[in-house]
Amino acid sequence: MNLSYWEQQSWFSKVNYCVIGSGIVGLNCALALRQKYPKAKILVLERGQLPQGASTKNAGFACYGSVSELLADLEHHTEEEVFNLVNQRYKGLQLLRNTLGDKAIDYQQYGGYEVFLNPDQKRFEECYQQMKRLN
Numbered sequence: 001m002n003l004s005y006w007e008q009q010s011w012f013s014k015v016n017y018c019v020i021g022s023g024i025v026g027l028n029c030a031l032a033l034r035q036k037y038p039k040a041k042i043l044v045l046e047r048g049q050l051p052q053g054a055s056t057k058n059a060g061f062a063c064y065g066s067v068s069e070l071l072a073d074l075e076h077h078t079e080e081e082v083f084n085l086v087n088q089r090y091k092g093l094q095l096l097r098n099t100l101g102d103k104a105i106d107y108q109q110y111g112g113y114e115v116f117l118n119p120d121q122k123r124f125e126e127c128y129q130q131m132k133r134l135n
């Protein structure tokens, strides 16, 4: 890309922070930097004309892990690690809601459901038995 002198001077010089990627993590990072350093020059670089990652393509569920997902996590992490992970996800959702506002993100609290197909009967029963422990 050929940049003019003015483009280089305006956007790409004297940058204090450069964030790579304009997904939900990159933009929240840039926002946190702006709040902490109001005068800093923050550059967000995105490889696509629109964000190319999962943030603009996902299902939009405000979730912190279904029963089977948490049980899968427990196969590789201790209970304490999984508890902390869920805690971070929950706090992240609160932060997102506080930052953007429920109206702007059309937040609706319907609880969570996990669907099992008939061939997954065994998995369903395992999950069902573990629900009390997870809660």
Ligand SMILES: Cc1cc2nc3c(=O)[nH]c(=O)nc-3n(C[C@H](O)[C@H](O)[C@H](O)COP(=O)(O)OP(=O)(O)OC[C@H]3O[C@@H](n4cnc5c(N)ncnc54)[C@H](O)[C@@H]3O)c2cc1C
Binding pocket: 020, 021, 022, 023, 024, 025, 026, 045, 046, 047, 048, 050, 051, 052, 053, 054, 055, 056, 057, 058, 059, 060, 061, 062, 063
């Ligand atoms: C199909 C699907 C459904 C999902 N559903 C949900 C859901 O319902 N609820 C939920 O909470 N989560 C869901 N997720 C997960 C969630 O979308 C991701 O965890 C989240 O979007 C990740 O955000 P991110 O900013 O880390 O990454 P991304 O959104 O992937 O952003 C990374 C950005 O960096 C850019 N980039 C990468 N490399 C470079 C480079 N070298 N230079 C410049 N730019 C670069 C990419 O183009 C991209 O825009 C889903 C994910 C998928 C794939």
